[in-house]
Amino acid sequence: MTDLHQHLLDRHCNLELHRPILDQEEGVATFYLWNMSGNLCGYQQYRPDAGKEKKNNPKEGRYFTMRKSPTVAVFGVESLHLRSDAVFVTLGRFDSCVLTERGLPAVAVLSNDPSKDVYNWLHSLGRKVVVVHDNDKAGLRLAKFGDFAVATGEKDLGDSTEAEVTNLLQKVELLLNPMV
16 A cells, blocks of 8 residues: 555655645545635545546546536645745646646646636736646647647656756746746
């Protein structure tokens, strides 16, 4: 069985900031989801030892997300206090954790089909919206939500090397602050 605490640290999760509930015996980490008003509106459970195959009971899968409908629920609202002219948006929680670990405000929409409400919410923050996405159908759909979009390349951001993340953030810096 995976040591959840160490596994989450290895996946760049700031346990003090994101404060998941860890059930080591069951092998489940539960992350809260918040809306723009700061209200708890759902949760996502993560079971690193579960396979990726579909289960008859979705609560037994690697990821199980429960959120109130209709509402805008994202992971990472607690990182928005980090100072930046931009907010970073990803599909996956661990992708956003990579950015937050570097001191950047990042949220994950946890959906391959985010709604117009998510778009409106992101743009109401008064910051440039930078989408960091994979080069797949879901990532390209999310890219339309940002003022800027940067593709991760071959891997998810959460699986990228330090050099790959640094290279991506240099591209973002050029987008946000083009040379005049």
